[in-house]
Amino acid sequence: MNTEVTTTTVPGSAPGQPSEEWHSALYEAAAQVFEMMVGEPVSRQPEGSPEGLNDTTAMVGLAGSLCGVLSIRCSTAAAVSIASKMLGEPEHSAACVDQQLDALGEICNMVAGNFKARVDGLREKCMLSVPTVITGQDYTLHSLSTDSGIEVAMLFQNLPVILRLEVHG
């Protein structure tokens, strides 16, 4: 099991800006959500963004003392597997296929909430939007006015799952 974290630039440590501690907080928030709500652990993935991950992306907006977007992206196979574990249904069941987007959106929502609870001053002063989920094979997610961001790559049942927190100034 790998223990490396894939990171991007983390500029500055001003209030509302990512710090190195946020990396750990984001991973730990996600690990707890997967452990408690999906019933399966995640592990950190070695450096290098894997290809072919853009099948499904869930996003939650943050506003207040921290403004930005938290996204989680993975393959359709991973999204269906997550839904399967959450629902307690076989992966090939219609319920899992139908509810994969709902499941990933809720995971993103819980990771965002759990993350802000772990960072001083964010729990009370940062609000979350309802999740949005997009699907497809050929798109790039752009967040306007992004000043900085952090990325955490994980493995869920050997399938890559990427978390990204983009912070607006």
Added chain:
Amino acid sequence: MSNIRALIVDDSSVMRKIVERCLRQAGVELATVYEASNGAEGLAVVGSNQVDLILSDINMPVMDGLEFVKNLQAAANAKGIPIVMITTEGGEAQVTQAISLGAKGYIRKPFTPDQVKQHVVPLLRVDR
């Protein structure tokens, strides 16, 4: 804790299923489970059905959980129904607001079945 008619309000259908499963694991015998995807739908359910227990998310489109609880206080047939909020929004201000509006408990996501049991079962013993 038998023949409980529960209303689960959450915009995530997956989360509604998880909450229902946690209730059953907690030993709550559910006679009926009503589902609503926002507070407005929840009010409609309460307006036309007998409900013994409400579990509601806060952050939802159309009508959020706090507005839902506030509106429930004006509903004649909602008096005495224990309400437990289940949400990712776990700030103390929100907890205080939810309690002041009439919620009896507050569970933060992510949660375990034991946490649901711990918060819900005592309410069913007291309030019924």
